[in-house]
Amino acid sequence: MKLNFLLLSLVEFPLSLCAQISEINKTNILFIQADQHRYDCTGFSGRGLVKTPNIDKLAEEGVVFKNSYSCIPTSCPARQCLLSGQWPEKHRGLWNYDITLPVTPFEGPIWTAKLSEEDIRMGYVGKWHVSDRKTPKDFGFDDYVDEWSYNGWRKENKLPDYVWGDERWAMGGYDPVRKEQSRTHWLAQHVIDLIKKYNAEGKAWHIRFDTSDPHLPCYPLREFLDMYDKNSIQEWGNFRDDLKGKPYIQRQQIYNWELENVSWEMWQGYLQRYFANITQLDDAIGMVINVLKELGIYDNTVIVYTSDHGDAGGCHNxxxxxxxxxxxxxxxxxxxxxxxxxxxxxxxxxxxxxDMAAFMCDFYQLDYQTQGESLMPLIKNEAVNWRKYAFSNYNGQQFGLFVQRMVRDSRMKYVWNLTDVDELYDLEKDPWELHNLIYDKEYKQELTRLRKALYEDLKRRKDPLIRQDAAKRQLIDNVKL
Structure with missing residues (x-):
């Protein structure tokens, strides 16, 4: 049986199914990843904010990972983590290479290079943002359709420019072109073309489809913008956070973006476009799914949707x-x-x-070591001794370097800010993360537990931060102001 994989970049199977698809030459994969799509802005999340019927259908038919966390909420290092299966501190892509301070160029190694050694066709469509010196073709892919080539196509066809929003701080507007001329659907068509091309060749294939949407600035089509009444978008529960008792950089960030005097009405305009852009992307995904059905391969296709990180979108202003x-x-x-x-x-x-990189290596039986855990046991409902915590890193960007490490469990979240006040939140009592409990004596035991859990994980993955004695003093000895 020929099995096709559609991994939407943002699987674990019963043992019998694993056996069926273990031969690489019978497996096709399309890997699609969105940019800056937060969890609660999906229909399947149950928040009721955004219409995502095609992604919701996938959720209804498949496996929903309710607690998936970006290992670093910044585009370049997150995408490098996906290709390398390594934490940023190991692959050395600590922040975006195209903003402020320079960073070590990403060279790999990557698991896709191992995959390219197999008899399989590999294509990449859309946003790259992994290296400013190399393209996907340098990392094992045969074909590459650059997202920026869409701008050239648009200019050649003399399409009208995007229309900027009415607000002073609009962060987008709308796109006056026809749906098939929009970036989301133009890219989706190129994905479809590769699927058909590789299918016709009778070759197994692995295709990446990455999109910049819904990353700001958002320019959705009118068709999707009109689906949302901006005046009905309710204020976030943490919009008016005064950020007292939290790291200084958070308050300064408001001024860096010139947001100190904006009203909720401004955010309503932004969110209307952000929500519409997500629905437009969902529609493009549906376009690809329809072709899979037309080709008769939908029922034996694995489809995955995820994102590199989320978007504040007015939360905490x-x-x-x-x-x-x-x-x-x-x-x-x-x-x-x-x-x-x-x-x-x-x-x-x-x-x-x-964990996605680890799964792919597991699935393809690649001789490649990652720092993640294969998702196979979770999909088979056989997870034993799975991790009890989510972790995330940050190493600085944009307006200056600021190093953080995060750990959270089902109730508590702790953020280690090496050069500023730490953060501790009780997510059951305070889901909007308004009240920093770092100095609350009632939570001292929880703080000690989370600091130790973070330290042990940093030690396991050989994070360079814990090479300093000061790290142990802060996290194990609790010597932290």
Missing amino acids: MVDKHYVMYEEEVHVPLVMKIPGVKHHVVNEFVNNQL
């Missing part, structure tokens, strides 16, 4: 990401529709990029 480990930035969607696997929800914590 912030935009984008950087310098914070709030749920809006680190919690990402991850759903997988898998032939032969019944719908179920996975509550265990997933280190999104690392």
